[in-house]
Amino acid sequence: MGVKIYLYPFWLRIWHWVNAILIILLIITGISMQYSNPEYPLIRFDIAVTIHNLSGILLTASYMFFLIFNLGGPNRKYYRLQIKGLGNRLMKQFRYYISGIFKGEKAPFPISEKRKFNPLQKLTYVLTMYIGIPLILITGWALLFPEVIIHNFLGASGLYLTALFHVMIGFFLSIFLFIHIYFATIGKTAASNFRAMINGWHEAHD
Amino acid sequence: MKRSIFSLLFLLILIPGRTQDEQETPDHVKENKTCLQCHGNQYYYYYNDWVERDIKERMNPYYIIDSSDYYHSVHHAFYCIDCHSTEYEEFPHAGYLRMEYQYTCLDCHGGDETYAQYNFEQIQVEFERSVHSTRHNEAFTCWMCHDPHSYQVSARSERPITETVAYDNEICLSCHANVNKFKLLTDRDNPNVIESHDWLPNQPLHFRKVRCIECHAKLSDTLLVAHEIQPKSQAVKKCVECHSSNSLLLASLYKYQAQEKRSKAGFFNAAIMNEAYVIGANRNYYLNVISAIIFGLVIFGIAIHAILRIIKK
Ligand code: HEM
Numbered sequence: 001m002g003v004k005i006y007l008y009p010f011w012l013r014i015w016h017w018v019n020a021i022l023i024i025l026l027i028i029t030g031i032s033m034q035y036s037n038p039e040y041p042l043i044r045f046d047i048a049v050t051i052h053n054l055s056g057i058l059l060t061a062s063y064m065f066f067l068i069f070n071l072g073g074p075n076r077k078y079y080r081l082q083i084k085g086l087g088n089r090l091m092k093q094f095r096y097y098i099s100g101i102f103k104g105e106k107a108p109f110p111i112s113e114k115r116k117f118n119p120l121q122k123l124t125y126v127l128t129m130y131i132g133i134p135l136i137l138i139t140g141w142a143l144l145f146p147e148v149i150i151h152n153f154l155g156a157s158g159l160y161l162t163a164l165f166h167v168m169i170g171f172f173l174s175i176f177l178f179i180h181i182y183f184a185t186i187g188k189t190a191a192s193n194f195r196a197m198i199n200g201w202h203e204a205h206d
Numbered sequence: 207m208k209r210s211i212f213s214l215l216f217l218l219i220l221i222p223g224r225t226q227d228e229q230e231t232p233d234h235v236k237e238n239k240t241c242l243q244c245h246g247n248q249y250y251y252y253y254n255d256w257v258e259r260d261i262k263e264r265m266n267p268y269y270i271i272d273s274s275d276y277y278h279s280v281h282h283a284f285y286c287i288d289c290h291s292t293e294y295e296e297f298p299h300a301g302y303l304r305m306e307y308q309y310t311c312l313d314c315h316g317g318d319e320t321y322a323q324y325n326f327e328q329i330q331v332e333f334e335r336s337v338h339s340t341r342h343n344e345a346f347t348c349w350m351c352h353d354p355h356s357y358q359v360s361a362r363s364e365r366p367i368t369e370t371v372a373y374d375n376e377i378c379l380s381c382h383a384n385v386n387k388f389k390l391l392t393d394r395d396n397p398n399v400i401e402s403h404d405w406l407p408n409q410p411l412h413f414r415k416v417r418c419i420e421c422h423a424k425l426s427d428t429l430l431v432a433h434e435i436q437p438k439s440q441a442v443k444k445c446v447e448c449h450s451s452n453s454l455l456l457a458s459l460y461k462y463q464a465q466e467k468r469s470k471a472g473f474f475n476a477a478i479m480n481e482a483y484v485i486g487a488n489r490n491y492y493l494n495v496i497s498a499i500i501f502g503l504v505i506f507g508i509a510i511h512a513i514l515r516i517i518k519k
Contacts, residue, residue, distance in 0.1 A: 036486035038446040045445035045486070049407055097511075102518040146411060163483040164490070171497050175504055182508045186515075 007116050007202040012075065015066050016197060022062060025055045027174050034167060056140045063133055070129075078116040079126055089119040101186070111204060121183070124176060132173050139166035234285040238273075240295060241286045246273045252297055275356035289354065311348045325429055332426065332433040342391050350391075351377050361431055362462055367482070371417050371459070378418040405443075415482055416448070420458050430461055449486035 008016075029052040032042035043051070070076055092108045097120070100108075109118040117125060139162050142149050150158040187193035192203040244250035247265060254261045276282060287294060291306050315326045333339055338346045360370040379399070381388045388396040406412045421442040423432035447454045482488075 033449070033485050034489075036446050036450045038444070038450055041446065045449055046405075046407070049445075049485075053407075102514055104518075146408075157483065160483045160488065163485075163488070164493075168493075171500075175500065178504055178508065182512070185512075 003204045004201040005111070005113055005204060006200055007111075007113070008197055008200045009073075009075070010200065011065075011069050013197060013200060015062060015069070018062050019059070019066070022055045022059045023173065023177065025051060026059065027170065027177070029055070030167075030170050053144065056137070056144070059133075060137050060141070063137060066129070079122065079129070081122065081126055086119065086123075090123065093118050093120045111202060116202075124180070128173065128176050132169055132176070136166060136169040136173065139163075139169070234283070235277075237285050238276075242271065242273050242276075244297070245269060245271045271355045279353075279356050279358055281354070281357070308347070308349070311352070328426075328428050329431075329433050332424075332429065336423075336433060336435040337437050338435055345391055350381075367459065367463070368414065371415060374417045374419065375413060382418075402438075415484075416455065417459060420448070420455065423458075425454065425457055432458065446486065448484060451487060451489055453484060453487040455484065455487065 029043060029048040032048045033045065033052065035042075036045050036048075042048075070079065089109070096105065096108050107118070109115060111118070142162050143159075143166060146159055149162050184193045184197075185191075187196070188203045196202045244252075244265060248267075248270065249262055250265050251260050251262050253259075281289075289309055291303055293300055293303055312326060312330055315321050315324070317327075333348065338350075358373070360373045363370075381391075382396065382399045385396050400409065403409050403412075419432060419435070422435050422438075424434040424436055424440075426432035426434070442448075442454070
């Protein structure tokens with residue numbers, strides 16, 4: 001029996017799964033609209049629009065929830081990026097992932113109560129949660145109320161740029177999701193991190 | 207010295223503007239004044255022979271013609287009595303004049319090579335098949351939509367699309383949002399078009415960005431502006447007709463632009479891209495390719511990593 005650490009408080013797990021469901025709905029309906037095709041409709045267009053708008057609104061609420069709890073509680077410290085030496089730490093973790101892990105080496109930044117995320121994880125979570133999600137929410141709301149968008153930005157349609165930006169962030173978040181889910185399988189066993197995100201207890205490598 | 211250079215420059219700037227104005231002055235301003243002194247204002251005066259004094263009266267609002275609209279219309283070069291009886295020069299107008307013959311568009315434009323690009327004959331054919339014509343035949347004429355005193359060409363011009371949309375929709379709304387004119391033709395209730403279209407998300411935006419005829423007129427190969435308005439049961443209701451890469455908007459609203467500037471930048475639907483963002487129709491070819499490549503690489507990377515992890519275990 002390995003060591004177990006309580007890393008994922010209840011609010012975080014609730015938020016995380018609500019968030020995951022909403023994001024997946026948004027990605028599927030988003031793709032369905034962007035590549036809408038009369039012959040092979042993934043989801044009927046007006047239904048996709050409705051689901052996408054509703055999920056976007058709910059995601060805003062769920063993100064507010066995350067912000068309040070994450071900034072107002074102890075979980076905040078895990079998201080603090082130490083710029084000094086960041087490059088080195090990232091390289092170290094990266095090298096571990098592309099070679100060390102196959103040689104059975106020990107993880108360079110083992111997870112503990114003080115360090116929930118390895119440097120790569122921390123960076124992607126910070127980028128996703130503090131930059132990606134806010135930007136996609138803001139551009140999404142702008143598209144819901146297009147009259148607030150400046151009409152002309154350096155000669156290009158403001159609406160078009162906003163939409164393009166929205167779609168691009170959506171694309172990067174989808175990429176994040178794939179990598180995120182894959183890396184979640186790198187735990188003690190392939191399923192243990194998923195179990196951790198359900199019951200809160202992280203199972204450390206022995 | 208400096209000052210005179212400035213005033214010279216100033217003059218130079220003014221000169222082109224002025225000559226343009228002169229060119230735009232239409233032919234019959236003076237003659238038309240005889241009609242517009244009454245029909246261009248809310249009040250008119252006439253000398254009453256019987257009581258021997260000048261009388262001021264209100265002009266019937268439906269008979270008022272905005273002279274600025276008139277001189278910007280396609281028929282700006284006309285004298286009023288080119289279309290109306292010369293007897294109108296007298297006032298009071300003779301009673302029988304109200305029964306004067308009204309020219310049809312084809313009377314003047316039919317078979318005329320100069321206007322071949324508009325294809326009036328085909329428009330006439332399509333119009334005769336439209337609900338407006340079949341349900342009201344004689345009473346519904348081309349003039350109902352093409353106001354004889356203000357009609358302009360908009361779709362076939364370099365104007366921004368939104369202006370054309372506003373202009374064209376205003377034509378339809380002059381009846382469909384105005385009981386007065388609608389009831390000229392029918393005793394039926396005028397359905398509220400805002401309510402009949404509440405299934406469109408952000409309906410006001412759609413009405414500003416697409417024309418009524420996009421959904422209500424049958425697409426036409428030969429005409430720039432399709433004229434066959436179909437019964438409501440045949441109207442476009444499927445969102446993907448517009449919101450997809452082969453959007454019908456390219457064959458209707460953006461037809462002129464699409465013909466004029468064919469996808470120069472190598473973009474899909476370049477015409478739409480400049481003026482609007484139609485979800486599903488604006489696709490950027492290069493971004494599509496790049497995103498497919500990035501996505502492929504990520505999946506590939508994950509697969510390799512996973513396989514290695516399993517082998518090395
Ligand atoms: C079905 C989809 C998802 C699955 C299966 C999943 C799984 C997991 C697992 C197992 C963890 C804990 C292990 C770790 O920290 O890496 C985790 C944490 C996390 N996930 Fe996800 N995830 C999903 C979707 C998402 C999405 C869409 C986002 C954000 C856009 C997200 C953001 C996060 C964050 C920020 C954490 C760290 C939370 C913390 O401890 O503060 N996840 N996820």
